[in-house]
Amino acid sequence: MAAVHVNGFACKDIKNISSEDFFFSGLDKVGNTSNKQGSAVTAVNVAQIPGLNTMGISMARIDYAPNGINPPHTHPRATEILTVLEGSLFVGFVTSNPNNTLITKNLNQGDVFVFPKGLVHFQFNNGTGNAVALAGLSSQNPGVITIGNTVFGSKPSIADNILAKAFQVNKETVDLMQAQF
Structure with missing residues (x-):
């Protein structure tokens, strides 16, 4: 029988739990x-x-x-x-x-x-x-969504022209920011 998942995590059968599951x-x-x-x-x-x-x-x-x-x-x-x-x-x-x-x-x-x-x-x-x-x-x-990592470090990268327009900066500035991540 397949495990029941709640919130994306498997729920253990009560017969198989131990103190380590709560520690x-x-x-x-x-x-x-x-x-x-x-x-x-x-x-x-x-x-x-x-x-x-x-x-x-x-x-x-x-x-x-x-x-x-x-x-x-x-x-x-x-x-x-x-x-x-x-x-x-x-x-x-x-x-x-x-x-x-x-x-x-x-x-x-x-x-x-x-x-x-x-x-x-x-x-x-x-x-x-x-x-x-x-x-x-x-x-x-x-x-947790860390803003800098998410915006400038996504894989694949968000296109330079999109970020440049969104942040109202030039593409070189976007490239500099992306290079940090």
Whole structure:
């Protein structure tokens, strides 16, 4: 008999589940921030904990080097609530069209901020040391769409003339941006 899938993930027969299906170890480990963004996300969702399937929750640890950024992105299936555990962060999101209002806040250790479902948002370490945050998400599979990677790093690439017109820049600027991804 074929496995039943809910939300794209297989549901295990109750006779075959164990504590390992509801467990993750490692959020105490610092993520590797030696990348262009200076940040690392350790996701804990249904891909890591099968028992989260249909539960409507997940979480992530985000580590930031000084001046590190979790670049503009969106979660199409989840609202995010972020708590700063160490350091300080400058965070923000942009409301939807037609207003496109930028909402920002400087956060310190212990502060909490909410990013509404589907809105483009970011976090930037504006402190002098490392920063760590813990995010809760209202989906077992929130998804993530990183704006720069998606627009300028798609495979195959979005045509230069389309991006040039959309961003009101020349093709050379588009080529430069695409080369980064």
